[in-house]
Amino acid sequence: MQKATAEKSDPIAAQLAPVGRETVQDRVYSELRRALIGGLFEPSQVLTIRGLADALMTSTMPVREALGRLITEKALEALPNRSVRVPPITLERMDDLLRARILIEGEAIALAATRMNSRQIATIESMLGEWDEMRALKHKKDVDREVTLNQAFHFEIYRACGSAVLIPMIESLWLQSGPCIRVAIYAFSDAGEVDTAHYHRTIVKAIATQDAKEARDALVADISRPFTFLRNKLEAEAKKGLSA
Amino acid sequence: MQKATAEKSDPIAAQLAPVGRETVQDRVYSELRRALIGGLFEPSQVLTIRGLADALMTSTMPVREALGRLITEKALEALPNRSVRVPPITLERMDDLLRARILIEGEAIALAATRMNSRQIATIESMLGEWDEMRALKHKKDVDREVTLNQAFHFEIYRACGSAVLIPMIESLWLQSGPCIRVAIYAFSDAGEVDTAHYHRTIVKAIATQDAKEARDALVADISRPFTFLRNKLEAEAKKGLSA
DNA sequence: TTATTTGATTTGTGATCACACTTGCATTGA
């Protein structure tokens, strides 16, 4: 039995990491996930299996299964016509998403605040520096990098909460609010907003002192900001559209 | 265009509900879901695509897509061998699930407590009567009916919370805790537990008076009970296994 | 000109097949 041999006695095998097969479906799924969280798809945009398969240079099979998975986590929406689209933005849905995120991510950060070790804290602390860099050369607004960095910061914390149940739920929530957030970040950027990392500093400070309550409060403020910003924007547009 | 005609002017069509095509995959998915929530599969049991396809009298295609969806909501687990199984029960996972359920279902019932109308309250009130019936002829312990009724009661409340985001999450949580709960209910039944609806009466009373806090507290007690019961059972078994 | 119909194209769904990997069992060797 090769396996047991490798595990027990082979000095070379001990240094080898398992290679792990990655299926095409997994790659398609990850790619679509990344695109959704990053807001690369617009709300209400319809997606076709064959179209995505062509774009991703694969057959329809992995795509349809990945789409099915994304539909079950409400990252995409199945229309009665059997076509699928990214869910449209409505005020009700935004409020709903924000409330859920405050509830669940707030709980996760409160748990993490008492569980993060100094190494993990150093990691998120170093991320603050990257925002300072970006702010220093803010003439070149790099929304993609901002989105990626923001995601890395938050999930570094959430991973430390130690809950295998909450983390997938948070991922699902980010998937659902991705298309909204992207719109909000662009709006921020246009509005000349620069210090997007203000609450992040508060969060790091609170976690460093294991102050769960302050960490939660700062997080709530952090994730509420783009939502309320976008909400005001949509309401203003609705009013203008109504009077026109 | 027939559709527009039907929508606008046809007085008969206005009374007709859309029939909605149901795909084979949807039926397979619903069936597996029902089986999982009901605890028909044992923890750690491995499932094969072809096996399920034969049992459900269909081809492998709808089954594999349904399995993929269930894996993304953590109702099933993908092993590195690419085989899938229902996740095993561990103490950590049970605590994790219970915490998440208290958090999210507690929020949902608190919202519902202030939003349910008299008709909805009457519905859950009438369900209490069914438990009384079951208790009256408790010699015939019908675990299936108990599980179904319990699910109907809770989700009648959750649906009233008005959150399209929280409800799917609760469904996912029930899917994940289904295999545990079934074990606990059997244990209850063996232990001669009869009044499984005690907290449900408190819940109905609290909702009728729009007391969100008491509703939440009663719900927490209700869903905690099988978990702590099962936890004690597992710990006792672990201790016995250790000493043996 | 406008509304309706008809036909062609596109799209999702399910079945089937080919391939690669895993698992279990029997055979072979020491």
Added chain:
DNA sequence: TCAATGCAAGTGTGATCACAAATCAAATAA
């Protein structure tokens, strides 16, 4: 007798095909 090797059955994955439903466009009728 026991472990290792090799073979065979089983399983998941991805591609392709057939079919039905939906969509879109051109043609026709009012």
